[in-house]
Amino acid sequence: MSSSSSSSHPTQAQLNLAALAGSPSPRTMRSLRKIQSHQVLSSNSSFGAPASQASSTGRSSVGPDDLSPQPAAHLDSPVRLRTHRRARSNSDASTRDPPAIATQRRPGRKTGSGFGLKRSALETLLRDGPQQGNIREGLQELRYLVLSTRVEADGDGMSTYRVYLWLALLEITPVPTDEYLSLIHRGRSPAYTKIRNDTFRTMATDPLFKRRVTEASLIRLLNAVAWKLHDVKNRHRYKSRPSSRRREIELLINTPPSIAEEDSDPTHSTPSSRGGYVTSDSAIYVQGMNVLCAPFLYAARSEVEAFALFHSFVTRECPGYIRGAMDGVHRGLLLVDRCLEIVEPKLAAYLFSKGMQAKLYAFPSVLTLCACTPPLPEVLHLWDFLFAYGPHLNILCIVAQLIRMRDTILENPSPNKILRSFPPLDAKEIIALTVLIVRKIPEPLYAELIDHAK
Numbered sequence: 001m002s003s004s005s006s007s008s009h010p011t012q013a014q015l016n017l018a019a020l021a022g023s024p025s026p027r028t029m030r031s032l033r034k035i036q037s038h039q040v041l042s043s044n045s046s047f048g049a050p051a052s053q054a055s056s057t058g059r060s061s062v063g064p065d066d067l068s069p070q071p072a073a074h075l076d077s078p079v080r081l082r083t084h085r086r087a088r089s090n091s092d093a094s095t096r097d098p099p100a101i102a103t104q105r106r107p108g109r110k111t112g113s114g115f116g117l118k119r120s121a122l123e124t125l126l127r128d129g130p131q132q133g134n135i136r137e138g139l140q141e142l143r144y145l146v147l148s149t150r151v152e153a154d155g156d157g158m159s160t161y162r163v164y165l166w167l168a169l170l171e172i173t174p175v176p177t178d179e180y181l182s183l184i185h186r187g188r189s190p191a192y193t194k195i196r197n198d199t200f201r202t203m204a205t206d207p208l209f210k211r212r213v214t215e216a217s218l219i220r221l222l223n224a225v226a227w228k229l230h231d232v233k234n235r236h237r238y239k240s241r242p243s244s245r246r247r248e249i250e251l252l253i254n255t256p257p258s259i260a261e262e263d264s265d266p267t268h269s270t271p272s273s274r275g276g277y278v279t280s281d282s283a284i285y286v287q288g289m290n291v292l293c294a295p296f297l298y299a300a301r302s303e304v305e306a307f308a309l310f311h312s313f314v315t316r317e318c319p320g321y322i323r324g325a326m327d328g329v330h331r332g333l334l335l336v337d338r339c340l341e342i343v344e345p346k347l348a349a350y351l352f353s354k355g356m357q358a359k360l361y362a363f364p365s366v367l368t369l370c371a372c373t374p375p376l377p378e379v380l381h382l383w384d385f386l387f388a389y390g391p392h393l394n395i396l397c398i399v400a401q402l403i404r405m406r407d408t409i410l411e412n413p414s415p416n417k418i419l420r421s422f423p424p425l426d427a428k429e430i431i432a433l434t435v436l437i438v439r440k441i442p443e444p445l446y447a448e449l450i451d452h453a454k
Contacts, residue, residue: 120152121145123161126168142168143388147431151384156208157377162384163300166309169387170317175308183224191226191285195219198290208376213297221303222285222293225311229284229322278315282323288367289314289322295371295379317391318453321367331452332366332395333358335445339399343440347406354415361419362398369394370401373422381427385434392449393434396441400433401425 119127122145130138142165153159166172189195199218203209293310300306314321320328336358341348351357364372369386371379386393401422402409409415441449 120149122149122151122165126161126164139168146384146388150381150428153377153380155377157299157375157380159299159380162380163305163309165384166296166299166387167305170309170312172308172312175304177304180224180304180307183227184220186227189223189226189230189284191230192223194285194287195222195226195290198287202290202294203376206374206376209294209298213294217303218290218293218297221297221307221310222290224307225289225293225314226284228311229278229282229315232278233280233282233284277319279323282319283326286322286326288364291364291368291371295376295383298376299380313391320453326367328453329363329367330359331448333362335395335449335452336362336366336398338445339396339437339441339449340402342442342445343399343437344403344406347402347409350410351415356415356419358398360416365398365401365422366394370397370425373401373425375424378425378427382425382430385427385431390450392453393438395449395452396434396437397430399437400430403433403437404429 122142125138125141125145130141146165146169151159151162151165153162167174196219199215199222202215202218292314293306296310296313297303297306300309318328320326320331337348337352340351340358358366369391370382373379382397386397404426405418405423409418412418438446
């Protein structure tokens with residue numbers, strides 16, 4: 001661990017969680033890492049730690065205290081920082097912003113960019129890279145630090161390095177700006193009308209989001225992704241058309257025999273190589289993608305970064321959410337009911353007796369990875385955890401929210417009124433509960449969680 005990490009030794013549970021990142025190859029890194037998360041979190045002994053170390057702790061379970069962020073290196077003396085005010089993540093930001101009136105001074109925060117400030121271990125690892133260039137160990141340490149120290153951010157959820165953390169955890173390479181601009185210059189996509197019908201409602205009551213992200217930037221990004229998906233769908237349709245007999249004969253005559261090489265484009269790869277991809281029956285836009293896109297645009301420092309994150313996420317991590325009749329989302333809703341029945345059978349039986357299946361109240365939370373539940377800064381912290389250990393854990397995060405509401409639901413004869421809107425997110429508590437829930441999920445069911453969005 002970096003020297004700027006906590007001076008105290010990590011707990012045994014944290015050592016367990018630190019081993020989640022192991023994977024033998026880039027091809028299967030995400031799938032094996034997600035499977036390993038269940039094996040490690042549900043075990044009572046240390047994963048990969050010496051036997052003497054495992055026996056010395058004597059811990060058999062993980063509680064919320066075990067997940068509390070460990071303090072990073074603190075300053076010897078307080079340093080007053082200027083208030084962080086980031087420009088909008090689009091080109092529509094006005095240059096005539098009125099001067100901010102400091103009616104109440106916001107406490108200073110560590111950004112790692114000021115003179116004389118020590119960077120956190122997480123920021124240092126992102127800036128300097130892993131020791132000896134070991135990418136696998138670097139990603140493993142990143143995931144551990146996300147859980148143990150939490151990403152530093154101000155009251156608005158803004159962080160100087162969160163977007164780079166997401167890019168690293170999701171293994172996304174930079175996208176050339178010209179590529180994004182070329183999609184913008186193509187004009188309106190076939191889904192443009194649907195996009196315009198949704199964007200004005202995106203987090204309309206959230207002042208933080210409305211202050212930093214304009215509707216125009218949201219339209220541009222969604223329209224660019226729609227063009228990208230449209231092109232992939234057309235390529236699939238073209239390849240699926242049966243060729244004429246004459247064309248087949250010409251290809252046999254003119255094409256020399258060769259060994260077929262695997263396509264490096266993730267949109268053309270097979271399910272066994274990437275776990276999911278865009279097909280001819282995928283939609284180029286579905287309702288709810290606007291809310292799923294919003295945190296990416298809010299956290300990124302440019303539209304190009306947000307475009308790279310969002311497009312890669314929907315095509316590689318949850319292609320089932322935009323394919324067919326959103327079958328991945330519906331599978332996720334069934335898994336919410338099944339997981340709740342295992343973890344909290346009394347609560348599940350009560351909801352089922354009232355006819356309250358997850359499809360009636362959890363659809364937005366599954367589709368948007370809980371981005372539909374404010375406040376936005378807590379959504380960002382929850383996404384740090386989901387991107388580190390697997391977006392499939394969002395299903396268990398929804399179960400954790402139901403457990404937090406357990407007493408209120410059981411005492412109310414009409415739980416449908418309560419479940420219309422979940423209480424404000426508390427990312428730290430939800431993550432702690434999620435880690436406990438993972439221990440109770442059988443491995444076959446956990447494998448379904450991993451695959452439900454593919």
